[in-house]
Amino acid sequence: MKNANGAGSQIGEFDYVVVGAGSAGCVLAARLSEDSGVRVCLLEAGPPDKSPLIHTPLGFIFFPKTAPINWRFDTTPQKHLNGRCGHQPRGRTLGGSSSINAMIYIRGTPGDYDRWAQLGATGWSYADVLPYFKKAEDQQRGANEWHGVGGPLTVSDLRYKNPLSETFLQAAAELQLPFNDDFNGPKQEGVGYYQVTQRNGRRCSAAVAYLHPARSRPNLTVISDAHAERVLFDGRRATGVRFRANGAARTVTARREVILSAGAFQSPQLLMLSGVGPGAHLRAHGIEVVADSPEVGANLQDHLDYTVLRKAKTPHTVGLNLSMALRFVPALIAFKKRGEGLLTSNLAEAGGFLKTDPSLDEPDIQLHFLPALVDDHGRKKHLGAGYSCHVCVLRPKSRGTVSLASPDPTAPPAIDPNFLGDEDDLRRLAKGARIVHRLFDAPAFAAIDGAQLYLDRNADDAALIADIRARADTIYHPVGTCRMGSDERAPLDPALRVRGVERLRVVDASVMPTLIGGNTNAPTIMIGEKGADLIRADA
Template identity: 55%
Template sequence: MFDYLIIGGGSAGCVLAARLTEDPHIHVALLEAGPADRSVLIHCPAGLAVMAKFSLHGWGLNTVAQPGLNGRSGYQPRGKVMGGSSSLNAMIYTRGHPVDYDRWAAEGNPGWSYAEVLPYFKKAEHNERGADDFHGSQGPLNVMDLRCPNPLSELFVQAGVQAGYPRNPDFNGASQEGVGHYQVTHKNGERYSAAKAYVTPHLQRPNLQVFTGALTTRILLKKNRAVGVEFEHQGQTKQLHCQREVLLCAGAIQSPQILMLSGIGPKAHLLDHHIVPLHPLPGVGQHLHDHIDVVQVVDAPAALDTFGLSVPGAAKLLKGVWDWREKRSGMLTTNFAEAGGFIKSSPAERVPDLQLHFVIGKLINHGRTTTLGHGFSCHVCLLRPKSYGSVRLASANPQDLPLVDPDFLASRDDVERLIKGFKLMRGILAQPALAQFGGRELTATAAAQTDEDIEQAIRNLADTIYHPAGSCRMGQDEMAVVDAQLRVHGLQGLRVVDASIMPHLVGGNTNAPVIMIAEKAADLIKAAQQPL
C-alpha cells in the first residue's frame, strides 16, 4: 500500500516524487505513460531539433481545426517520457512577471502572490551565477548560462539595443523588460530535465517506485474520496491504492482528460460519452489557453555560424558531434533559442506583453520542414492571451487522444497585439547588427506590409509556443476545479499539480513555474499529513 500515487512523470510529478520521499516513512508510486529518459537526443541539448522534426517522445497531439488560424490544426507537442516536456523543450529558464502571481492571489488564491512563490523558485534552483535576492544556489535544478553561445545570439541582443530596448542580463531579476541571453536548464553541457534533477538521483530510495509505460485510465473513487489509480502496464490492467492522496500531474491536456475519464467533469459531456458522472464539476477541461506565436524567418547564406544544410554546415556539425561526445562542449550544447526579450506592444502597457525567442537557424513549421542553407528566425508570442478554449474527450477510451481547442485568436485584442509585435520584431531584425548578413525575409511574411496583410500572415502561420495551461484552474467560483491548496473541489484525497491549475498564463515560459507549483504543493501536502 502506497501513501501517495503520482500520475505523470513530467516536471511536477518528478518534483513531488523527490520531495515526498525525503521522508523514509512515506511510500510513493510514480506512474509515467512513456519510457525512461535514456535517449541521447534528450541529454544532448541540440537533440531537441531531431525530436521535434520526427515527433519523438511525444503524444502526437494536435488541436482541432482553429477558425482563428484559417481552419488549420495546430501542433501540440507534449512529452511522453520521464521528465515530460522538460525532456523535450528548449530548456529556457524564465518565470514570468511578478504581476502574474499577484493577479492569481488577488483573484482569491491566497498564498500565490509573487512574494509567496519566490521562495519556491529559489528553493528549486541551483543557479551557477550564485544566489541573490532573486535566485537560489542550493536547489536540485541546475540553471546556467549557455556553455558555448552562438555569436549570432549576441548580435540579436545588439540589434535589440539598436532598436531602443535595454539590455537585460537577468529576465528573472529586478526587471523583466529588455533583450538578452536566456539562462537554461543545463549542467555540464547536457540537458538537465526535471527527471534528471529530481528523480534520477533518488531512484534507489526504497520508498519510491517508478512505473514507466503506465497509462492511467482512471482515478478510483470511493464515495467522495480518491483511493487509487487504474492503469495499463505491460499489456495488463492494474490497480494501485493509496492511504493518503492521488496527485494528478499529467499536464494541461491529460489532467482534465483523466479527470473526465474518471467521472469527474461536466455532467452533460460525460453522459455524451456514457461515463457515469460520479462527481460533476463543470470547469474540468475549460479555460484552456496557450501562448500564440508567429515566426519570421530570414534566409541569410552568409550567416554560416547558424545551423543549416550546406557543405560548411555539415562540416561544422560533424565537429560539433565530436566536441559534444568528447568534451560536452561545442555547437550541440545549444538550445537554439539562445536569446530573446520581453517587450511591450505599446508604451502604454504596464508590463511586457510580448516575448521574443531568437533562433539560430531557419525555423519553419516547428522545425519539421527541412530547408536548405543558412539563416535565422525570431518568434514573437503573446504573453497574456484573452482567447480561451477547452479540452474535451474524443471518446471514453483512454487510448484516444483528447480534443484540444485553445480557440487561438478568438479575441480581437490578441490579433491586434500580435500584429504590433510582429512589426516590432521585424524592426529588430532589420537593425545593423543583423542586417550585415544581407538576409532576406522569406516570402511567407515578406509580402505582408499592411496591418491587414500581417494579420492574414499571422492567421496562416501562427501556432503555439508550447505553453498550454488553465484547464483545471485554481479558484473559488463555480468553474474552478481546485482550491488554493490544489485540492479538487468537493473531493478528498485528490489534488492537481501542474500547469492546468494556472488561473491565467504567466508572462514567460512555463517550465520553471510548473516546478515552482510542485515545490509549493509538496509543502502543502506535507502540512496536511495526518498520522495514519
C-alpha cells in the same frame, strides 16, 4: 528507486500515487519520498529518458517526428486560423516536456502571481512563491535576493553562443531596446541571452534534477510505460489508479492521496474519464458522474506564436547546409569531451520581453531568436542558411477548452485553444511582428540579410494578418484547465484539492488561473515544490 514492470493486476499499496512524471510529477515523487516512512508510486505513460538526444541540448532538433517520447497532439480546427489544426507537442517520457523543451528558465513577473492571489488563489502571490523558486534553484551565478543555490534544478548561462545571437542583440541596441542580463531579476523588460536548465553543458530536466537522485530510495516506485486510464473511487474518495502496461489493465492503491500531474491536456482528460467534470459532457460519453465540476477542461490558455524567417549569407546558421555539416563532428567531440560547443546550444539562445505600448506596466510580448530557419515546429525543412524570430503575446485574452473526444482512455483529448478568439491578441501579435521586422531591418543584419520567407518585408497590415492566420501556432505553454481558486466553480481549491471529491489533487501547469508572462517550465516546477509542501501539511 524500484522500477516495476507490473506483474499481476494489483501492483501494490502506497501512501501517494502520482500520475505523470513531468516537470511537476518528478518534483512531487522526489519531495514526498524524502520521508522514509512514506511509500510513493509514480506512473509515467512514456518510456525512460535514456535517449542521448534528450540529454544533448541541441539534440531535440534531431528527434524524429514519430519519436515515442512525444505525444504529438493536434488541436481541433481553429476558426481564427483558417480552420487549421495546430500541432501540440508534449513530452512523453521521464521528465515530461522538460525532456524535450528548449530549456529556457523564465518565471514571469511578480504581477503574474499577485494576480493569481487577487483572483482567489490564496497563498500564491509573488511573495508566497518566490521562496519555492529559490528552493528549486541551483543558480550558477550565485545566490541573491531573487535566486537560490543548492536546489535540485541547475540554472546556468549558455556555454555556447552563436555569433548570430550577438548580431540580434546588436540590432536591438541599434533600435535602443534595453539590455537585460537577468529576466528573472528586478525587471523583465529588455533583450538578452536566456539562462537555461543545463548542468555541465547537458540538459537538466526535472527527471535529472529530481527523479534520478531519488533512485536509491526503497520507498519510491517508478512505473514507466504505464498509461493511466482512470482514478478509482470509493464513493467520492479517491482510492487508486487503473492503468495499462504491457497490454494489461492493472491497479495501484493510494492510502492517502492520488495526485494528477499529467499536464494541462491530460489532467483534465483523466479527471473526466474518472467521472469528475461537466456532468452533461460526461454522461454524453457514457461516463458515470462522480462530481459535476463544470469548469474542468475550461480556461485553456496558451501562447500563440508567429515566426518571421529570413534567408542569410553567413556560415554560422544551424540547419541543412554545408557549413553545419562541416561543423558537426568537431562539435560532437567538444560536447563529449568537455560539455562545450555547438551541441550545448538550446538554439533559442537570445530573446526578450518587450512592450507594444510604452504605457504598459509589464512587457506584453516575448521574442525567441534562433540562428536557424525553424518553421512549423521544425517539420518544414528549408535548404541553405537563415535565421528566424518567434514572437508571442504573453497574456492572451482568448480562452479555450479541453474535452473528451472519446471515452477511450487511449484516445487523445479534444484540444481547442480558441487561438485569436479575442481580437486584442491579434492586434498585439501583429505589433510584435512589426517589431521583429524592424530588428531584422537594423544595420546589424545588413551584411547577411537575405530574402524573407512567406511575407514580403514591405507587406501591409492586411497581408501580415493573413500570414498570421495562415502560420501562427503554439509555442508550447498550455495552462489553466484545472484552475485553482476560492470560488466554488474553480475545479481546485488553493491547496490544489479537487472540489467535490476527497483525497485527490492536481499539481501541474493546469492549476494556473492565468497564463504567466513567459516560458512555463520553471513555474510548473515551482508548483510541484509548493504542492509537495501543501500535501505534507495535510498529512
